[in-house]
Amino acid sequence: MAxxxxxxxxxxxxSFQVLKDCTTQVEKGEVIVxxxxxxxxxxxxxxxxxxxxxxxxGEVVVNGVSVGAKTTNLxxxxxxIGMVFQNFELFPHMSVTANLNLAQIKVxxxxxxxxxxxxxxxxxxxxLIDQAKKFPGQLSGGQQQRVAIARxxxxxxxxxxxxxxxxxxxPEMINEVLDVMVELATEGMTMMVVSHEMGFARKVAxxxxxxxxxxxxxxxxxxxxxxxxxxxxxxxxxxKILHH
Amino acid sequence: xxxxxDFDVIQRALPYLWQGMLFTLGLTALxxxxxxxxxxxxxxxxxxxxxxxxxxxxxxxxxxxxxxxxLVIFWFYFLVPIAIKQISGDSYAQGIGPxxxxxxxxxxxxxxxxxxxxRAGIQSVPAGQVNAAYALGLNYWQATIQIVLPQAxxxxxxxxxxxxxxxxxxxxxxxxxxxxxxMGAASKVAQRDGRLVEMYLFAALVYFxxxxxxxxAVKRLQLRITPPR
Numbered sequence: 001m002a003x004x005x006x007x008x009x010x011x012x013x014x015s016f017q018v019l020k021d022c023t024t025q026v027e028k029g030e031v032i033v034x035x036x037x038x039x040x041x042x043x044x045x046x047x048x049x050x051x052x053x054x055x056x057x058g059e060v061v062v063n064g065v066s067v068g069a070k071t072t073n074l075x076x077x078x079x080x081i082g083m084v085f086q087n088f089e090l091f092p093h094m095s096v097t098a099n100l101n102l103a104q105i106k107v108x109x110x111x112x113x114x115x116x117x118x119x120x121x122x123x124x125x126x127x128l129i130d131q132a133k134k135f136p137g138q139l140s141g142g143q144q145q146r147v148a149i150a151r152x153x154x155x156x157x158x159x160x161x162x163x164x165x166x167x168x169x170x171p172e173m174i175n176e177v178l179d180v181m182v183e184l185a186t187e188g189m190t191m192m193v194v195s196h197e198m199g200f201a202r203k204v205a206x207x208x209x210x211x212x213x214x215x216x217x218x219x220x221x222x223x224x225x226x227x228x229x230x231x232x233x234x235x236x237x238x239x240k241i242l243h244h
Numbered sequence: 245x246x247x248x249x250d251f252d253v254i255q256r257a258l259p260y261l262w263q264g265m266l267f268t269l270g271l272t273a274l275x276x277x278x279x280x281x282x283x284x285x286x287x288x289x290x291x292x293x294x295x296x297x298x299x300x301x302x303x304x305x306x307x308x309x310x311x312x313x314x315l316v317i318f319w320f321y322f323l324v325p326i327a328i329k330q331i332s333g334d335s336y337a338q339g340i341g342p343x344x345x346x347x348x349x350x351x352x353x354x355x356x357x358x359x360x361x362x363r364a365g366i367q368s369v370p371a372g373q374v375n376a377a378y379a380l381g382l383n384y385w386q387a388t389i390q391i392v393l394p395q396a397x398x399x400x401x402x403x404x405x406x407x408x409x410x411x412x413x414x415x416x417x418x419x420x421x422x423x424x425x426x427m428g429a430a431s432k433v434a435q436r437d438g439r440l441v442e443m444y445l446f447a448a449l450v451y452f453x454x455x456x457x458x459x460x461a462v463k464r465l466q467l468r469i470t471p472p473r
Contacts, residue, residue, distance in 0.1 A: 052375050079381025089376035093394045102390060103380035155380065 001064060003028045003159055003190045004049055009058035011044060018044050019055070020214040026159070031191045033201040036211035037237060042194040043086075043163050045211065049192065050081045050161065063158055079107045082152025082160040086168050088144040090136035096123065096147050097132045100154045108155065115154075122150040126180050142173030149180055159190040166197055196241055202226060210234040250439055254446050257433040264429030265450070271347060271425065272412045278351035279411075280404065283358025288388065290363055301359070308356035313349075314417050320349040321421040342421040354411055361403050365396035405462045409455050426450065 002025035011019040018041045026032050034042045047053040048060050051067045051074050060067040065077055090099050100119035104110045110118070123129045126146040128139075136144055145165055152160055162181065166174045178200050185191055185204035195201070201208055201222065208225040210218040210233070218225065218234045229235050289301035308316070324345055329335055340348075369392050377387035397404075416427035424432065427447060434443035 047375075050379055052378060075378070075381045075383045077381075078379055081379070083376075083379035085372055085376060085379075087370075087372055089370075089372045091373065091376070091391055091395075093398065103382060106386050106390065107381040151380070161379075 002026060002061075003030075003063060004192065005059075005061040006045075006048070007059045007061070009045070009048060009055050009060060011041075011048070011053065011055045011057075018214050019048070021058070022211075022214075022216050023058075024209060024216060024219050026190060026192055028190055029188045030206045031185045031189075031204050032193065032207050032209060033197075033205040034192065034194045034209045034211060035196055035198075035201070035237070036217075040211040041214040042211050046161050046163050046192055046194050050078045050083060052083075075107065079103065079155055080158050082149075082155060082157035084145065084148050084152055084160065084162045084165045086164040088136070088141070088148045088168070090144055090148055090151070092136050095133055095135055096128070096139070099136065099147060100151050103151075104154050118154055119150070122153050123147070126150045127176075140173060141169045142176045145169065145173075145177045146180055149177070149184075153184075159192065160184065162191065162193040162195065164194050164196075166195065198226075198238075198242060210237065212237075250442055253433070253437050253439045253442050257429075257437075257443070260433065261426060261429050261450075264424055264426035267424065268412065268415050268426040271343075271350065271415045271418070272408065274347055275350035275354055275415075276408045276411060278347075279354030279358045280362075282351060282355035283362050284393070286355055286359035287362040287366055290359065291366060305356045305359050308353055309360075311353075313353050313414055314420055316353045317346055317349045317417060317420055320345040320352075324348075342418075342423050346418045346421055346423060350411070350415070354407070357407055358404070361400055361407060362396065365400035366392055368399050369395045402462050402466045405458065405465070409458045409462075412454065412458070413451065 004026040006022055006024050009019055009022040010017065022041075022045060024032075034045065036042050044053050048055050049062060049067070051060075055068060062077060062081065065072055067074070067077065090096075091102070094102065097116060097119050100122065101112065101115040104115035104118060105112060120129060120132060123132050126149060128143055128146055128150070131139055131143060131147075136147065139147065149160075149165075165181070166177050169177065174197070178197060181191070181193070181200065182204055193200070193205075205222045207219065207221055209216055210225070210229070210231070212233050217231050218229060220229070225234070226238075229238060286301045286305060289297050290305070292298045292301075321342060324340060325338070328338075328340075373391055373395065374387055377391040382390065415425055418425050419428045419431070430443045430447040434440045437443075
C-alpha cells in the first residue's frame with residue numbers, strides 16, 4: 001500500500017479547473033519532486049494531500065485513510081503529515097521553541113517538558129539550538145525555514161510535504177535548507193517536494209512529476225526524467241531552468 | 245476672564261464628582277470587556293462559511309449600528325421589565341435596575357462595533373498562518389485561540405482602545421435613565437449651585453485629560469507590542 005495515493009483528482013476554482021484528473025502515488029520512503037511552470041497546480045496538488053485544499057473529484061488516500069471522507073478526523077491525519085511552506089509560516093508571536101512545542105502539546109498531548117526536550121533535540125539537528133529562545137522575526141529566512149522543518153518533524157510525521165521550500169529564500173541561504181532536506185531524504189523520510197531545485201531532485205529524488213496546466217504530464221523515475229523526458233513541455237521547461 | 249470664577253465650587257463638589265467618575269470608569273471597563281468578548285464571538289460568526297451562523301451575526305451588527313445608542317439604552321430600561329413581566333406572567337416582577345440595563349445596553353451596542361474591528365483584525369492575519377496551524381493538526385478552535393486571535397488582537401489593540409475612549413465619553417448618556425456618572429454629577433452640581441461655566445469647563449478638562457492620557461498610552465503600547473516580523 002502506498003503511503004500517499006492520489007486517484008483521478010480534479011479540482012475547480014469556480015469554472016476554472018486547477019487540477020485535471022491527477023493520479024500518482026508515493027511509496028513509503030520515496031522522495032518525489034513535483035515541478036512545473038508557475039500556475040501549473042503543483043502547490044494545489046500538494047495541499048490536497050493533507051486536505052488544506054478540498055477536491056471535487058477523485059480520492060486522496062494517506063496511509064490507508066481517505067482525506068476527503070466525512071468520517072475522517074482531519075486534524076488527526078494532518079498531525080501525522082509534516083508540511084513546510086514557501087513563506088515559512090512560523091507563528092510570529094511565539095518563540096522558536098514555542099513554535100515547535102505548540103502542536104506537540106495541543107495535538108499529541110505531550111507534556112511541556114517532553115515537548116521541549118524533543119524540540120531542542122530537533123533544533124540541535126538543524127543547527128539552531130542557539131536560536132531556541134528567539135522569535136521567528138529575529139531569524140534569517142534560511143534559519144526560519146529550518147525551524148519550520150523542525151516544527152514539522154516534531155510531530156514524528158509519517159511523511160513530509162514541502163511546498164516550494166526554497167523559493168522565498170535569498171540564494172545564499174538555499175543550500176542550508178536543502179542540506180537538511182537531503183539529510184532527511186537519505187534517512188528514509190517519505191517526502192513530496194514541490195520545487196524547482198533540480199540539483200536536489202538529481203541527488204535524492206526517486207521520481208519526478210512534471211505538471212503543466214493542472215495535469216500531470218510526466219511521472220517518471222529520476223533517470224528517465226533527466227535522461228529522456230518524453231513530453232515537449234517537460235523538455236522545454238527543463239531547458240529553461242537548467243541553463244542558468 | 246477668571247475674575248468671577250469660583251474655584252471653590254469645584255473643590256467642594258470633588259468627592260461627589262469622584263463618585264461619578266468611579267461609576268463612569270466602572271461602566272466603561274465592564275462594557276468594554278463584555279463588548280470585546282461578545283464582539284469576538286460575533287466576528288467569528290460573521291466570518292463563518294455557514295450562512296446559518298453568519299447571517300444572524302450580520303443582521304445583529306447592522307441593526308445595532310443603525311440605531312442611536314441613546315435609543316438602545318432606553319429600550320433596555322423600559323422594554324426589558326415589560327418583557328420580564330410578559331415572560332414570567334408576574335405583573336409585579338421587578339426590572340433589572342438602571343445600572344444593569346445600561347450595562348447590558350452598552351455591552352450589546354459596543355459589541356456590534358467591536359465585532360467589525362475584530363473581524364478586520366482577524367482578516368489581517370495571513371491565510372498561510374491558518375494553513376500552517378491546520379497542517380500541524382490543530383482544530384478550528386485551537387487555531388483560532390492560539391494562532392489567529394493573538395495576532396489579530398496585537399494588530400487591533402490601538403483601535404480597540406480608541407473605541408474604548410469613545411465608549412468612555414458615550415457613557416455620559418446614562419443620564420437618560422437617571423444614573424449619575426461623572427458628567428451627570430457635574431451637571432447636577434452646576435444646576436444646583438448655578439455655576440454652569442465652572443462645572444462644565446471643569447468636566448471638559450477632566451474628559452480631555454483622561455482621553456489624552458488614554459491616547460498616549462495607546463501610542464506607547466503600540467510601539468511596545470509590535471512583534472518583530
